[in-house]
Amino acid sequence: MIALSVNLNKIAxxxxxxxxxxxxxxxHARLCIDAGADGITVHPRPDQRHIRADDCRDLxxxxDVEFNIEGNPFAGPRASDRAGVSDYPGFMELVRELRPTQCTLVPDGDAQLTSDHGFDLHRQGEDLEPLLAELRSLGIRSSLFMDPEPEQMAIAAQIGADRIELYTETFAVAADSGVELGQCYGRFRDTAEAALEVRLGVNAGHDLNLHNLxxxxxxxxxxxxxIGHALTVDALRIGMPAAVQAYRSVLAGR
Incomplete structure (x- = not known):
């Protein structure tokens, strides 16, 4: 069955x-786990606008399930501007400290409201390669946040990624509008197949919900x-445990 990792950023x-x-x-992590979540995801940004470094430590x-920390591997340390909130130690420093099950590398920055594109490995692959090697040496599964571009999958495997996480906003938009949905899904399918050919695991996330899943x-x-945003919105309506169970049912094809 497809694993469900619940992103707690919106709770924070x-x-x-x-x-x-x-x-x-x-x-809230415990509520999700008790309801059947397979993992917990957080995305601690340097400005600590939602999940903070200390939240990651607490989690x-x-x-007792998989812990996925995602973020920009090139984000350095930053002093906190809020009383009682610990400084941000830098993304890779936090990962080295906590040793999560999985580390999803994402090319985001403070100016982005949310993650809005994947890596361009033609330009950034050489910089990512030693970080992926370090994650492997630490026993942390790596994943790269990627757009649906089949031609980049071989590069992702070559530089040492274990998995890719497909950035699914374009699919979600197509599913909502019904415009070119088949063509859009085909692009994701082709990318997933290209990833499988080079033995990469396939994850996905961003704007997935009970309908488009x-x-x-x-x-x-x-x-x-x-999944975080949509699941949190559903939880406001039906409660967190029921929302987690609803997503698990959809993923199981029920």
């Missing part, structure tokens, strides 16, 4: 809108989806 965003510890991040200390779950070789 709600907390950060007040000077409070509510909602509690580990508590690493309590999780009924199509996307058929992607060849899909191993894991990371």
């Amino acid at each position: 965003l709600i907390r950060n809108s007040r000077d409070t510890v509510i909602p509690d991040i580990p508590e 690493a200390a309590m999780l 009924t199509v996307f779950r058929e992607l060849p070789g899909l191993m894991e989806v990371s």
Whole structure:
């Protein structure tokens, strides 16, 4: 079955809108796990706009499922501008400290509202290669955030990635509009098949929801989806455990 990793960034965003510890991040991770989530994902950015470095530490200390930390591997340390919030140590330093199950490398920056593109390995592959080697030496599974570009899959394998995570916003937009959905899905299918040919695992995430997953779950070789925004919105309506169970049912084809 396709694994469901729940992204808790939006839970942290709600907390950060007040000077409070509510909602509690580990508590919501436990709700997700008890409801059947296969993993927990966080994306700690240098500005700590949602998940913070200390949240990652708290989760690493309590999780009994796969822990996926995603972010820009080139993001360095930054002092916190908020009282009571620890400094950001730098992305790779945090990963070295916590040793998550999986590390998903994402080419994002502060100016982006959310992740909005994958790596261009023709330009960035040489810089990523030693980082991927380090992750492997630490026993951390690596994944590269990628656009649906079949021609880049061989490069991803060559530089040492274990998996790729397909950036699925274009698919979500096509699924909502119904315009060129088959053509768009075909591009993702071709990319997944190219990844499988070079023995890369295939993950996916961004704007996947209960509706478009009924199509996307058929992607060849899909191993894991990371879902946060849509699942959190559904949880506001039906509760977190019910939302997790609903996504697991869709992924299982029920």
